[in-house]
Amino acid sequence: MTAILEVDNLVKKYGDFEAVGGVSFSVEQGEVFGLLGPNGAGKTQTISMLTGVIEPTAGTARIGGYDIRSQMDQVKKINGLVPQDLALYPTLSARANLNFFGRIYGLRGKELKERVEDVLRIVALTDRADQAVDKYSGGMKRRVNIAAGLIHHPKLFFLDEPTVGVDPQSRNHIFESVLRLNRERGMSIVYTSHYMEEVELLCNRVAIIDQGKIIAMDTIKNLTALLGGGVIYVGLARVDDEILAGLAGLPAVAEATTVPSPVAPPASEEQALEAADRPPVSTEALVKVVAKQNQQAIVNVINYLNEHNQNLTSLEILEPNLESVFLHLTGKKLRE
Amino acid sequence: MAALSIAYKDLQILFKNRGLILQLFLMPILFTAIMSGALGSLGGDGEKDTRIPVAVVNLDGGEASRQFINGLEAAGGVRVESYSQAEAQALFDDSQIMRIVTIPANFSTNLDSNHPSTIQILNHKDAQIQETEAVRLVVEGVAQDMTLESQILFSLQQMGEMNAAAPTVYQQAFSTENLQRQARAQFEAARSQKLVSINQRTPAQQAEEERLAEEQPRLEDVTVPGFAVLFVFMTAQTTALSIYNEKKVGSFRRLLAAPISKVTLLGGKMLPNVITGILQIVVLFAFGVWGMRALGLKPVSLGNDYLALVLTLLLLVLCSTAMGILIAAIARTEGQIGGLSTLLLWGLGFLGGCFMPLFLLERFLKQLPMVVPHYWAKRALESLLIRGVGLADIGLELAALSGFILLFLAFGLWKFDFD
Known part of the structure; x- marks a missing residue:
């Protein structure tokens, strides 16, 4: 396979602030590539440089063989962009919006009409195409937003947080549309999100980005393998090197380290959301146990602590997923 | 083509905004109609006597003076009110009458003997310039008629006496041809040597106002150019x-x-402003020509040089568009745009003379209005529409407007944040 996108040490600075600190990655033809990171990590800035919205401070990229610094006019014809904002004209109908964006890409007459009908079908809004956009639900607006980015049949499609503020039904619809575009039309897609589940569902490969830098990049399988079988956070009344060594030496345990207190042990996705507003669990010592096999490691850890008369003050078990990978790599949650 | 697509889309959005349409198109018409009506004459006087009152002091009392007063009444436009000299002076000092026409003693005797005589007109300092001028014209007209009549009659009387006294052999000198030649000579003499002349006295301040009035337009004449400038600049806020x-x-x-x-x-974003501005002008000037007439108001003149008018209006629209880019570059929030627009558009509109004739503005603010583009646009339009001058006479105004366009565009593009 050949790369449709090759990013080489791209940098964006605003004065002394480095929004993007030299990211490099590539996207293969027909691949769905994820950029996962919390808000402010530099995902949108990276996409903005690749789509010609802002100029890079340093570095470059090639899209479809064209350099973004010297051949942006060609690059723009290949790219499609769905910005994070609802970049639509609310008083105009969906059809009028799509007609406008189509004309901007040089489409006219019958071809424009056919493209508009085509993208309306993709986002399933043909029936309500003549209604003003401001009369739509949030999910429907998001779908028109996607349709507007597709009108010129881009080869490389950038979707920047396309599901923000969307109801579950529309979110599923967007997922289906993205997968169909990739599978049926062979479209290469760069998908940014701070929702782990979306990236896990849609993407072949993922770059985890934080504070303007890519901190890990691989397939989801390989990234979660970084955590082995998972992570167990154990709260103890006290901890010393002997206990740590004992935990690390247990069967099914890869490593055991202390975590600076107080850090709330992370929970599952749903639990993390619910716990977001609560104060962190108070522990005198927190031990992070990376497991080779989660279930077996839990049994071994609890038995060991009982045998050594250690009081357990808390216990959190993380399944191996991108959220726990991000936490493992940065010490913070995706949505902090 | 992309710029046209952007402009077309913006116009679609604009014409869906009814409030904005009212602001851009209806408000100028309403302002123009109301201000023209308020400043000019809305008519509707009905049976009211609209003649200008004239106080006449007759110090003569003879036949010629009565004939003069009848002439004034018959001329129309003025209403004669007779007073004694003392009464008239007292009312004049009390500002109850605005002008006194005094017929001198021996007026009739002088005219009978073909000796010149002078009618005095005294104008009050608060008298309206137009009325004063009208009275002067009426008095002069009647005086001229009396001069002619008196001199022809005197001439014929002299010839009759000479004919009666002349021997039969010389009576052929009074043939019809000679009489006609004599009458024509007297007619010319009446025109060049006025038997009844007019002496008008006006306070110094009033004289200055009369001079200005001759040079400057009336208030109601400036509403269409003024509001055209004001409201075309309003579209800058829309941009x-x-x-x-x-x-x-x-x-x-x-x-x-x-x-x-x-x-x-940016071209696509500017184009709707240009189109909207042109539409505004077409609507406002159409109203100025036909709507004002339909409302019984004085219609606006389009001047004598249409090319100069089109060029001026085009520069006005471009200047407004450039100002829109400048505002968009400076203001960061909707509130800032609103505040800045109010300050720039209404404030500069007032400073630039959109609400009043420039000669009045310049009297109070001297050269200060020259720092705003509204002033130059208004000055060019007033010159074209009211004084009827041509392109060559408004070169300075057009150059100033072009300078403002370049200045606004340069600064606006320099500060414009594409990110």
Whole structure:
């Protein structure tokens, strides 16, 4: 396979602030590539440089063989962009919006009409195409937003947080549309999100980005393998090197380290959301146990602590997923 | 083509905004109608006597003076009110009468003997310039008629006496041809040597106002150019808001990601302002020509040089558009755009003379209005529409407007934040 996108040490600075600190990655033809990171990590800035919205401070990229610094006019014809904002004209109908964006890409007459009908079908809004956009639900607006980015049949499609503020039904619809575009039309897609589940569902490969830098990049399988079988956070009344060594030496345990207190042990996705507003669990010592096999490691850890008369003050078990990978790599949650 | 597509889309959005349409198109018409009506004459006087009152002091009392007073009444436009000299002076000092026409003693005797005589007109300092001028014209007209009549009659009387006294052999000298020649000579003499002349006295301040009135337009004449300038500059706010909204909803980013240049993008955002401004002008001037007439108001003149008028209006629209880019570049929030627009458009409109004739503005503010583009646009339009001058006479105004366009565009593009 050949790369449709090759990013080489791209940098964006605003004065002394480095929004993007030299990211490099590539996207293969027909691949769905994820950029996962919390808000402010530099995902949108990276996409903005690749789509010609802002100029890079340093570095470059090639899209479809064209350099973004010297051949942006060609690059723009290949790219499609769905910005994070609802970049639509609310008083105009969906059809009028799509007609406008189509004309901007040089489409006219019958071809424009056919493209508009085509993208309306993709986002399933043909029936309500003549209604003003401001009369739509949030999910429907998001779908028109996607349709507007597709009108010129881009080869490389950038979707920047396309599901923000969307109801579950529309979110599923967007997922289906993205997968169909990739599978049926062979479209290469760069998908940014701070929702782990979306990236896990849609993407072949993922770059985890934080504070303007890519901190890990691989397939989801390989990234979660970084955590082995998972992570167990154990709260103890006290901890010393002997206990740590004992935990690390247990069967099914890869490593055991202390975590600076107080850090709330992370929970599952749903639990993390619910716990977001609560104060962190108070522990005198927190031990992070990376497991080779989660279930077996839990049994071994609890038995060991009982045998050594250690009081357990808390216990959190993380399944191996991108959220726990991000936490493992940065010490913070995706949505902090 | 992309710029046209952007402009077409913006016009679609604009024409869906009824409030904005009212502001851009109806408000100028309402302002013009109301201000023209208030400043000019709305008619509707009904049976009221609209003749100008004239106080006449007759110090003569003879036949000629009675004939003069009858002449004034018959001329129309003035209403004669007779007073004694003392009464008239007292009322004049009390500002109850605005002018006194005094017929001198021996007026009739002088005319009978073909000796010149002078009618005095005394104008009050608060008298309206137009009325004073009208009275002067009526008095002069009647005086001229009396001069002619008196001199012809005197001439014929002299010839009759000479004919009666002459021997039969010389009576052929009084043939019809000779009599006609004599009458024509007297007619010419009456025109060049006025038997009844007029002496008008006016206080110094009033004289200055009369001079200005001859040079400057009336208040109601300046409403259409004034409001055309004011409301065309109002569209600058629409341009700034359009760009702000485009950035706010994120469509500006989408357009930046499209294969169009920044010049095309900005051109597309400016074009609707140009089109809207031209439409505003067409609507306002159509109202000025036909609507004002239909309302019984004085219609606006389009001047004598249509090319100069079109060029002036085009520069006005471009200047407004450039100002819109400047506002969009400076203001960061909707509130800032609103505040800045109010200050720049209403404040500069007032300073630039959109609400009053420039000669009045200059009397109070001297050369200060020259720092705003409204002033130059208004000055050019007043010159074209009211004084009927041509392109060659408004070169300075057009150059100033062009300078403002370049200045606004340069500063606006320099400060414009595409990110």
